[in-house]
Amino acid sequence: EVQLVESGGALVKPGGSLRLSCAASGLTFRDAWMTWVRQAPGKGLEYIGRIKSKADGETTDYTAPVTGRFTISRDDSKSTVYLQMNSLKTEDSAVYYCTKDIPYTGGGALDYWGQGTLVTVSS
């Protein structure tokens, strides 16, 4: 069974940094495209970005609100994907989900979700 376990969420001040981790099991991690999605309290879902498999170039894509501030990386030897968040803003406060897609949907159809980790940006 696929399991995704996020960690690293915390309370941080505006302008601060945080790194989230997502440990995966039950899948061939090196082949997986991994995606981060967030959800502010009481709000809808928002894509943050994705990282492709090494075979597909290990390239990353981000959405406009986080481009230049957030970085996604992966360590296939640890079956772990990371989300480095810098220059955090209050509007980045949300539950952050690590997700895996159905193969060949380009990170689009997300069939497995981690339990989420809460990031609160506040002074």
Add this chain to the structure above:
Amino acid sequence: EIVMTQSPATLSVSPGERATLSCRASQSVRTNLVWYQQKPGQLPRLLIYGASTRATGIPARFSGSGSGTEFTLTISSLQSEDFAVYYCQQYNNWPYSFGQGTKLEIK
């Protein structure tokens, strides 16, 4: 960026009745469209991908249709566990984008 618009924002339906939820894309996404269900305090659950393919374990009462810019999620006979928020999302063009959600509530 493709904007996904769902309607209505809230839909009130009685158990046993049919529910029809709509999703419109600001430009064609072909059939690269998914539907998720999210209950309070729970994770989103993938229902439909490719506009009409049910994900593993999803009951047959859930069906998706449409292509291009107009999509529909139909729940044929509502069960108590179906009352939730439903999101559509396109994965045709990056950045992928979600609709704002439709809350399906008990009438």
